[in-house]
Amino acid sequence: MRDPVTIFEVGPRDGLQNEQRLIPAARKVRLVDLLSRTGLRKIEVTSFVSPNWVPQMADAAAVMAGIDRRAGVTYAALTPNLRGLNAAVQAGADEVAVFASASEGFSRKNINCSVAESLARFEEVMAAAREAGLPVRGYVSCVTDCPYDGRVAPAAVLDVAAALLEMGCYEVSLGDTIGAATPETTGALLGHLSARIGPERLAGHFHDTQGRALDNIRVGLDHGLRTFDASVAGLGGCPYAPGARGNVATEAVCELMETLGHDTGIDRARLSEAAAFARTLRSDA
Numbered sequence: 001m002r003d004p005v006t007i008f009e010v011g012p013r014d015g016l017q018n019e020q021r022l023i024p025a026a027r028k029v030r031l032v033d034l035l036s037r038t039g040l041r042k043i044e045v046t047s048f049v050s051p052n053w054v055p056q057m058a059d060a061a062a063v064m065a066g067i068d069r070r071a072g073v074t075y076a077a078l079t080p081n082l083r084g085l086n087a088a089v090q091a092g093a094d095e096v097a098v099f100a101s102a103s104e105g106f107s108r109k110n111i112n113c114s115v116a117e118s119l120a121r122f123e124e125v126m127a128a129a130r131e132a133g134l135p136v137r138g139y140v141s142c143v144t145d146c147p148y149d150g151r152v153a154p155a156a157v158l159d160v161a162a163a164l165l166e167m168g169c170y171e172v173s174l175g176d177t178i179g180a181a182t183p184e185t186t187g188a189l190l191g192h193l194s195a196r197i198g199p200e201r202l203a204g205h206f207h208d209t210q211g212r213a214l215d216n217i218r219v220g221l222d223h224g225l226r227t228f229d230a231s232v233a234g235l236g237g238c239p240y241a242p243g244a245r246g247n248v249a250t251e252a253v254c255e256l257m258e259t260l261g262h263d264t265g266i267d268r269a270r271l272s273e274a275a276a277f278a279r280t281l282r283s284d285a
């Protein structure tokens with residue numbers, strides 16, 4: 001058996017945030033509870049963002065309050081600013097995530113500020129999280145391609161990822177937000193990052209828009225990454241990245257890891273049950 005791989009389940013947040021029809025909090029809670037039984041150890045439950053920007057996540061506190069917490073599972077939430085962080089602490093999140101972009105165009109569309117402004121804003125989020133004793137994950141979006149600015153240079157990703165790690169994030173998840181990365185661009189990116197950042201501090205977050213997510217994950221594995229984000233039933237997309245399809249499906253990543261001999265600790269039958277339920281939440285179901 002090869003070394004274990006952590007699958008970071010982002011379906012309840014990244015997967016559902018783009019659904020046009022508002023999903024009742026109780027159904028989101030049910031999804032998280034089903035996922036909690038699968039052996040997943042990291043579940044991103046929701047985001048404490050502006051409801052004007054992402055109406056689907058307006059029930060973040062209710063969802064956090066409703067879930068049945070299982071020992072050994074970390075329940076995470078996205079927090080774009082201090083207000084979000086305070087709400088996440090209040091709701092009992094086990095860890096939070098700040099999210100930046102490697103490209104200016106996406107940063108402005110997604111969080112209404114420049115990349116530099118977002119990093120400055122995160123400093124106060126980090127300080128408050130530290131005080132609350134919460135680990136913070138960092139995201140960098142558009143790591144190879146941006147829907148507004150086009151191709152993104154690896155050097156821009158390195159700058160933002162290094163800044164997030166320096167301010168205290170324990171790990172940075174590299175977001176192929178629009179699923180445009182190829183094995184070549186992913187390899188070039190990871191090769192560039194490896195000069196300054198060890199693979200144990202990086203995670204891969206691949207959308208499957210062009211059907212290349214699994215190929216990119218293999219490249220990630222070859223570069224030593226052992227954490228990959230995935231979304232049950234391939235739910236998702238990003239409201240500020242037109243055309244973005246869901247994250248790679250958790251079931252597909254599990255299967256790939258099993259084939260390659262990496263343990264994920266996930267019970268695939270239980271994951272299938274969660275995926276069947278997840279599919280009923282889609283607007284097109």
Ligand SMILES: CC(C)(COP(=O)([O-])OP(=O)([O-])OC[C@H]1O[C@@H](n2cnc3c(N)ncnc32)[C@H](O)[C@@H]1OP(=O)([O-])[O-])[C@@H](O)C(=O)NCCC(=O)NCCSC(=O)C[C@@](C)(O)CC(=O)[O-]
Binds near residue numbers: 014084111112
């Ligand atoms: C960052 C802001 C708030 C700036 O938005 P803004 O409009 O510049 O901020 P503001 O401070 O002027 O606030 C606007 C309104 O939102 C409220 N507000 C402000 N903050 C909060 C909060 N935390 N919780 C609840 N409400 C909040 C605030 O009170 C105000 O309410 P109003 O007075 O108009 O009624 C906004 O742009 C935002 O919420 N953006 C989030 C967008 C988002 O969630 N995108 C999807 C997640 S990122 C992603 O999917 C990529 C990722 C992570 O998956 C990786 C990848 O694939 O690349």
